[in-house]
Amino acid sequence: MNIWWIRRDLRLTDNPALTAAIREGSGVIPVFILDDHLLKFPAKNRKSFLFSGLQNLDSDLRRLGSGLVIRRGDPFIELRRLVEETHAHSIFAEADVSPYAMRRDSAIAKQLNLHLVHGLGIHPTEAVKKADGNPYTVFTPYKNAWMALPLSDHILSAPSALPPLPEIQSEPIPDFQVLQYFPAGEKEAHKRLTNFLTGPVFDYEQSRNEMAVAGTSSLSPYLRFGMLSARQAIVAARKKSGSNQLIDSMHGTETWISELIWREFYQSILYHFPHVLSTAFNPSFRDIQWRDSSQDLQAWKAGMTGYPVVDAGMRQLTATGWMHNRSRMITASFLVKHLLINWQEGERWFMEMLLDGDPAANNGGWQWTAGTGTDAAPYFRVFNPILQGKKFDPQGKYVRKWVPELANVPTKFIHTPWEMTDSDQQACGVTIGKDYPNPIVDHNFARQRVLAAYAKK
């Protein structure tokens, strides 16, 4: 009898840890531990998604004759108890790369028979390295090395039956709110993958940037909790790309696969440079004089900056726990460059709000935006929220959806509502400065300010 310790691999198909636990023993006990150290972090939406995913996994396991054991407390203490209670031989778990997880797991491995199994990404973190043994810190060469490694398309199948659980204590799954836009679970993940690969991926290069279009896979929360493995995603995409004659679909799938490789790149960065969670990766950007304005930070969080695309993104985030990738870049750039507020404030807020909130990817994204990271956007690249809106939400559909007070603003003014005359405003039923804020900072002024601040550091 072995324990399958579930952490962020809430799936039965293509699960190396589960497969190993089954193969190495005469039975398996699926366990999830509610770890207060992780659960005290204010991330209501993500916890709902997790708990809903656990409920889903539990019913999938029951269908196979087993079930999910839930415990609450310190992982080491709970696992030790479980081993005593069940006489389990070994514990199998998917290896993780966050500093907390690595510290936790190596401490537990000293006391208990814990086997960490690779499964978070396609290639183990240690496998993608430069010839001299050092980790890559630039994406393109990392990607090239990653692509050069053999990729098995073998998907581990889900068990068809499991032995019943022993009579042991299990906590109920905590209450959670149902997430309208992101139902949890493996089945939903597969539905989205199939849907994406039979439609949107064909036009991915174009439509992935259009914020009002469902042109992205929207799989990030599922990948975050392992309701879908990276291998399942990539193998399915590769099949699509190989089987289709349309050159566009080939480009689309390759571009999407590239996005999946970014996830592993940032996992590798976090693994090798855990200090990125507390400071800039690039030391020359550690002394920027950030502004300290709780008022501006609050306006950003609330989606009340006066720049419609920025506000639409921020409101989509609070309303759904997810934000379109293009809006993530725009809103992040706005916080760092326009408001000159420390990117770590944004990183924390995104971690509170995002269903897919993951320390590696989130930190990587923020450091990229701030220009402080590996292979980052150059600091002088300042997104113009008006131009970004015109380019990637030309009809203002995205803005109208998430900033309803601007719903009737003519397209001509949808990204610059403050340019409307009083009678324009009256005609579309919104008073700028009252129903919707004026811009909290002038674009040209902010641009000059941030360039000066970065140049000085």
Added chain:
DNA sequence: TGAAATGTTGGGGCG
């Protein structure tokens, strides 16, 4: 996975 400033070119209006 930028945007703005600056430089260059060429068509067309006009004296």
Added chain:
DNA sequence: ACGCCCCAACATTTC
């Protein structure tokens, strides 16, 4: 017909 100017369109450089 010619030179001059304007300026849109595109290219390059700079932040």
